[in-house]
Amino acid sequence: MVDLAPAHRDAYLELARRRRLYGGLLLVIFVAMMAAGFRLAESRNAGGFVDGLPMVLAFPSEVLAEAWQKRANLPGLLMAHLPSLVETLNIAAVSTLLGGLVAMGLALLSTRGLARWPRLTGVFRRLMDALRAVPEIVIALVLIYILGGGPVPAVIAISLHTAGALGKLFSEVAENADLKPVEGLASVGAGWGQQMGLGVLPQVAPNWLSYALMRFEINLRASAILGFVGSGGIGYDLKLAMQWGGGRYDEVVAIFLLLFVAIVVIDRISDHARGRLVRG
Known part of the structure; x- marks a missing residue:
């Protein structure tokens, strides 16, 4: 396997670091937007999402039982x-x-x-x-x-x-x-x-x-x-x-x-x- 020239290797490593940086920034922005959207939806919802989780199966269970x-x-x-x-x-x-x-x-x-x-x-x-x-x-x-x-x-x-x-x-x-x-x-x-x-x-x-x-x-x-x-x-x-x-x-x-x-x-x-x- 032919080794890359030092200049090419440095350029490749710099490009890889830049891609990881951009990928990390996009991930942080995505998570922040998801968290903000969830908090907004939770504040406008009639009931709390987390509080209502235990009742997710209540209605289907009632329907199937009847x-x-x-x-x-x-x-x-x-x-x-x-x-x-x-x-x-x-x-x-x-x-x-x-x-x-x-x-x-x-x-x-x-x-x-x-x-x-x-x-x-x-x-x-x-x-x-x-x-x-x-x-x-x-x-x-x-x-x-x-x-x-x-x-x-x-x-x-x-x-x-x-x-x-x-x-x-x-x-x-x-x-x-x-x-x-x-x-x-x-x-x-x-x-x-x-x-x-x-x-x-x-x-x-x-x-x-x-x-x-x-x-x-x-x-x-x-x-x-x-x-x-x-x-x-x-x-x-x-x-x-x-x-x-x-x-x-x-x-x-x-x-x-x-x-x-x-x-x-x-x-x-x-x-x-x-x-x-x-x-x-």
């Missing part, structure tokens, strides 16, 4: 809430489809080298940023105030957020597409739509479908959460069951079981499908 006493009711409750689960799945599926279609257009219009109007790529990128920045629950609350409760506000809210999130991912995939097929189609007089449909989509379809399936899993959880604000589905049933408190905790457990099983099944199916798509 559900165990009424375990004979669980099969009937599972069947009773199955239509609400189907509604939640429908909300997630329709939202993913609508949001995915919008995301495809936004991605192609905002991708450098593929955009129909290159000067407007920044506008379409900022539009995706805006759609992605606003949480689904905020959009849903505004739409519920305008349209009333039900699945429609949930579908619109999740679709808008999905368009922004998938549009960003789709655009990154499209940027890596080979432009030779596009140039060949353009040389024979194909329009922009034909260039995208025949030259780009076949290349990006596996990754786009993979991202769409992953987003479907996320939208299923989002549609269940939006049920708490009156957007229908199994989340709304869970909200009602928990509002009544003791006496309906067996219903709470049944709903959680339905959600858990549905998410696990969809997650496994999506993982398998994504794996096959990516491997071609």
